[in-house]
Amino acid sequence: MTETAKTSFRSEEQFLKVTRSRRNVAWSGIGALVVVVVLFLFPYYVGPGTTGIMVQGLIVLTLASMWNLLAGYAGLVSVGQQAFFGLGAYFVLIPAMHGVTPWAGLFIAAIGAGVVALPLWWLVARLRLGYFAIATWVLAEVVMLVIEQISSVGGGTGMPLPGLSGMDPAVLTAYTYWAALIVAVLAIGGVYLLLRSKVGLTLTAIRDDERAARSSGVRVGLARMGVFIAAAAGCGAAGGVLAIEQLQVVPGTSGGVFSVQWTAEMAFAVIIGGIGTIEGPILGTIVYMVLQQTLQSYNAWYLIVLGIVAIAVALFARRGLWGTVDERFNIRLFPVGYHLWAPGESRRRRRPAVPAAS
Amino acid sequence: MAWVNAIIQGLLTGGLYALFACGLSLMFGVMKVVNLAHGDLAVVAGYIGVGIIAVTHVPVLWSIPIVVVLMAVLGYVLQRSLLEAAISRGELTTLIVTFGLSIIIENGLQQFFTANSRGLGVGDSFVTASFSIGSQITIAYLPLGIFILAIIVLLGLQLFMTRSKYGRLIRAVADDREAAQLSGADYRHVFGIAAAIAFGTVAIAGIADGMTTTLSPTIGTDTILLFAFASVVIGGLGSLWGTLLGGVVLGVAQAIGAQINPSYETLAGYAVFLLVLVIRPQGLVSQGAQS
Amino acid sequence: MSGNRQETGAPLLDVRDLVVHHGQLRALSGISLTVYPGEVYALIGANGAGKSTLLRTIAGLHHPTSGSVSYAGQDVTGMRPEKRAAAGIVMVPEGRRLFPSLTLEENLKVGGSYARKGPWNIDRVYELFPWMTERRGQKTAQMSGGEQQSVAIGRALVANPRVLLLDELSLGLAPVIVQRIYAMLPQVLESGITVLLVEQDVSQALRVATHLQCLLEGHTTLEGTPAEVTREQVEDAYFGAGSVTQAELSPHTPPDPDGQRSNALWPGLTPSSRAC
Numbered sequence: 001m002t003e004t005a006k007t008s009f010r011s012e013e014q015f016l017k018v019t020r021s022r023r024n025v026a027w028s029g030i031g032a033l034v035v036v037v038v039l040f041l042f043p044y045y046v047g048p049g050t051t052g053i054m055v056q057g058l059i060v061l062t063l064a065s066m067w068n069l070l071a072g073y074a075g076l077v078s079v080g081q082q083a084f085f086g087l088g089a090y091f092v093l094i095p096a097m098h099g100v101t102p103w104a105g106l107f108i109a110a111i112g113a114g115v116v117a118l119p120l121w122w123l124v125a126r127l128r129l130g131y132f133a134i135a136t137w138v139l140a141e142v143v144m145l146v147i148e149q150i151s152s153v154g155g156g157t158g159m160p161l162p163g164l165s166g167m168d169p170a171v172l173t174a175y176t177y178w179a180a181l182i183v184a185v186l187a188i189g190g191v192y193l194l195l196r197s198k199v200g201l202t203l204t205a206i207r208d209d210e211r212a213a214r215s216s217g218v219r220v221g222l223a224r225m226g227v228f229i230a231a232a233a234g235c236g237a238a239g240g241v242l243a244i245e246q247l248q249v250v251p252g253t254s255g256g257v258f259s260v261q262w263t264a265e266m267a268f269a270v271i272i273g274g275i276g277t278i279e280g281p282i283l284g285t286i287v288y289m290v291l292q293q294t295l296q297s298y299n300a301w302y303l304i305v306l307g308i309v310a311i312a313v314a315l316f317a318r319r320g321l322w323g324t325v326d327e328r329f330n331i332r333l334f335p336v337g338y339h340l341w342a343p344g345e346s347r348r349r350r351r352p353a354v355p356a357a358s
Numbered sequence: 359m360a361w362v363n364a365i366i367q368g369l370l371t372g373g374l375y376a377l378f379a380c381g382l383s384l385m386f387g388v389m390k391v392v393n394l395a396h397g398d399l400a401v402v403a404g405y406i407g408v409g410i411i412a413v414t415h416v417p418v419l420w421s422i423p424i425v426v427v428l429m430a431v432l433g434y435v436l437q438r439s440l441l442e443a444a445i446s447r448g449e450l451t452t453l454i455v456t457f458g459l460s461i462i463i464e465n466g467l468q469q470f471f472t473a474n475s476r477g478l479g480v481g482d483s484f485v486t487a488s489f490s491i492g493s494q495i496t497i498a499y500l501p502l503g504i505f506i507l508a509i510i511v512l513l514g515l516q517l518f519m520t521r522s523k524y525g526r527l528i529r530a531v532a533d534d535r536e537a538a539q540l541s542g543a544d545y546r547h548v549f550g551i552a553a554a555i556a557f558g559t560v561a562i563a564g565i566a567d568g569m570t571t572t573l574s575p576t577i578g579t580d581t582i583l584l585f586a587f588a589s590v591v592i593g594g595l596g597s598l599w600g601t602l603l604g605g606v607v608l609g610v611a612q613a614i615g616a617q618i619n620p621s622y623e624t625l626a627g628y629a630v631f632l633l634v635l636v637i638r639p640q641g642l643v644s645q646g647a648q649s
Numbered sequence: 650m651s652g653n654r655q656e657t658g659a660p661l662l663d664v665r666d667l668v669v670h671h672g673q674l675r676a677l678s679g680i681s682l683t684v685y686p687g688e689v690y691a692l693i694g695a696n697g698a699g700k701s702t703l704l705r706t707i708a709g710l711h712h713p714t715s716g717s718v719s720y721a722g723q724d725v726t727g728m729r730p731e732k733r734a735a736a737g738i739v740m741v742p743e744g745r746r747l748f749p750s751l752t753l754e755e756n757l758k759v760g761g762s763y764a765r766k767g768p769w770n771i772d773r774v775y776e777l778f779p780w781m782t783e784r785r786g787q788k789t790a791q792m793s794g795g796e797q798q799s800v801a802i803g804r805a806l807v808a809n810p811r812v813l814l815l816d817e818l819s820l821g822l823a824p825v826i827v828q829r830i831y832a833m834l835p836q837v838l839e840s841g842i843t844v845l846l847v848e849q850d851v852s853q854a855l856r857v858a859t860h861l862q863c864l865l866e867g868h869t870t871l872e873g874t875p876a877e878v879t880r881e882q883v884e885d886a887y888f889g890a891g892s893v894t895q896a897e898l899s900p901h902t903p904p905d906p907d908g909q910r911s912n913a914l915w916p917g918l919t920p921s922s923r924a925c
Contacts, residue, residue: 050622079453102605129449131392133392134392135635137584141580145628223611254576300468303461303465304465304469306461307465308463311454311455311462316449318451355538402693527762529748529751530748532750533749535874536746537746537748538759539730540708540734541734541804543759543763544731557654577885604906
């Protein structure tokens with residue numbers, strides 16, 4: 001997986017190498033694979049209680065990666081992602097009610113949420129940052145209110161999820177866990193690939209200087225729309241996983257799938273973990289899970305603490321946990337930038353010659 | 359005639375929505391801050407009102423000035439500390455901070471008051487009392503009173519903004535912060551005053567809402583914030599009276615929706631909101647410059 | 650002649666070795682200037698020379714990397730701009746920067762919000778610019794450039810400054826209008842105000858200034874009175890044509906009696922270096 005010179009050009013008789021990362025990417029690639037394999041084997045040696053907690057964590061991880069993509073890379077602060085999260089759940093429920101297995105429903109959830117994102121984007125695309133945020137919140141409310149009108153899917157009270165009743169509970173737990181894991185891995189992997197692609201470069205350009213990007217011909221609006229739809233799909237898939245995990249879909253703003261609390265959790269996880277980095281949401285989700293488990297008996301306290309920590313981080317350590325680590329030690333597990341090798345620079349050098357583009 | 363009554367009711371509810379909206383509009387117009395905790399602060403004010411009445415047994419209307427002063431002070435302090443720090447770090451940070459505040463307040467209220475609702479007992483007779491025009495039209499006193507209160511507040515705000523020294527300073531700082539500094543104004547202090555005023559109106563809104571419906575921790579966002587935002591968008595930013603118009607349109611739309619089917623009430627309002635967003639995003643009363 | 654400055658009393662404004670950065674770009678490299686009460690001190694130079702940056706730093710809108718600004722004997726280098734304005738350093742910013750949502754009179758009123766005691770008030774500004782009385786209730790956005798400039802000056806005067814900073818008054822205005830605006834300068838000075846101005850129009854500056862300094866790329870290239878400097882010297886200082894690098898020269902160089910440093914850039918400093 002080592003990426004050697006993709007580009008090289010002469011400059012005063014010296015070749016300047018441009019690579020993806022200073023360090024050998026092979027190691028982090030293998031490392032990631034190892035982690036995923038270990039996680040995959042969890043159900044074989046870990047009890048169902050822990051697996052259930054892991055599923056929750058994986059759901060939040062997926063959501064956090066999506067929110068990070070939106071806010072950290074596309075500059076879109078959405079407080080309405082719960083719309084797609086809830087829709088995803090319903091896009092698993094409805095096919096299940098017609099005989100489609102929920103596992104396949106996950107794909108429908110992702111695609112369906114992405115499709116719905118299109119008209120919604122059109123509604124809010126022109127709004128400035130703060131207004132965009134509240135408008136997404138309104139949209140989420142609207143989506144919820146519309147769904148609550150449809151009595152065939154349970155209206156305001158919700159509906160149990162059919163299609164999985166025959167399964168052995170332990171097997172069901174394992175399958176749910178694996179589904180959650182696959183969704184999370186695909187989400188993070190998808191974000192990684194997206195950011196390494198041309199779209200990723202576009203986003204970085206927009207993030208650094210929007211006006212300059214626009215005047216260079218960068219299709220700002222298109223890139224943002226793409227991100228919005230992709231994030232919706234990711235949140236939709238996560239919602240589908242939740243439906244499977246809870247074996248029911250309940251709308252409503254307090255604890256239901258359309259609750260803004262989901263957005264709060266994903267947003268705070270991203271802020272604390274480190275916005276604008278792929279590693280950040282992972283770290284943030286871990287923090288969130290730890291907090292949730294320790295404060296669980298105190299009901300909503302974990303959200304309060306999470307909120308306080310998020311505010312503190314946003315004010316005093318803006319780059320979040322990972323961002324601070326990244327700054328100090330310059331580690332990237334997921335290299336999406338470029339490194340320009342100065343002539344004579346070796347892999348051992350501590351600091352890059354040019355700061356990585358992301 | 360049920361329709362006429364419904365529309366009148368919706369019209370009067372617009373006054374309440376205008377009260378919801380003017381604080382939000384003020385903070386955005388002056389400091390460019392979209393306060394996501396806006397609605398929750400109104401609920402806090404309502405709960406403070408409940409608490410004061412429970413302790414001191416003053417009549418409801420007396421609690422208004424007390425809560426307004428308390429919230430105004432809170433607004434100044436919050437602006438000078440938290441919000442000022444957030445604003446200097448950018449819009450994203452400001453959104454996170456106000457969003458965080460919203461979540462903290464909502465969950466905090468839930469912890470302390472559980473999810474039960476509390477009403478600002480105005481006395482049942484007042485809540486349901488109404489008078490009639492002719493034989494068909496009934497107007498309830500409470501919504502009418504709140505509507506009049508809204509007009510008074512908006513008038514007061516307008517007078518303050520146009521006639522007083524600080525009103526001028528607030529407008530000047532909103533126009534051009536640096537130029538205002540060159541004239542001797544500490545914009546941080548002026549922002550604080552603006553926040554205090556905004557929080558004061560939020561207090562009135564919270565108490566009015568507590569009188570109309572019952573308070574609960576989640577209505578901060580569910581109704582207050584989102585309805586305020588919808589009113590501002592429909593009416594158009596930059597005009598206090600536009601906000602009243604927006605509130606009225608929202609209220610009437612909801613009333614009509616409710617007439618068709620009670621569960622359509624909120625949706626009907628948002629439908630109009632979305633319509634305005636698409637057709638005329640600058641609002642019905644569009645102005646070039648911000649007020 | 651320039652040696653007489655010390656006799657007018659203590660300096661009102663004393664800037665020492667000011668270094669100012671815009672991010673990584675060095676805008677001012679060790680600028681010093683002293684303004685005595687009653688003077689009209691002009692800063693000239695091409696675009697980007699650093700004149701406005703200097704004025705803004707004196708007003709408090711920029712923080713210097715090093716150096717000091719003293720006002721009436723007090724070090725104000727760390728003082729916030731609004732405090733400086735209230736203390737008597739009032740700037741008319743480049744581009745006028747009127748408050749668009751306020752009327753003419755409201756603009757003036759804002760200017761007077763934190764005014765010092767003194768001879769200037771709104772009525773006196775109306776005397777200075779009589780056309781304002783009938784248009785006091787109008788929004789300023791519709792007014793011409795010259796009118797807006799007058800309002801901006803009026804807004805500053807109402808604060809009763811001791812030092813009035815004028816940043817590029819002539820910007821975007823026709824020469825006739827510019828002259829008319831500068832015509833109010835004597836009345837301003839009469840009321841005891843000292844003026845420090847930035848002006849790209851060199852002839853205009855030379856007409857009103859009692860003392861001047863020319864900047865080029867953040868360095869001082871010329872300093873003296875209009876009577877002492879020749880047109881050529883000004884041109885050289887303005888555009889930087891000269892056989893000696895100005896980086897080595899400091900504005901406070903003591904006079905060179907041997908005439909060894911007889912380059913075109915520094916003749917105005919001492920009478921002895923000129924052929925009288």
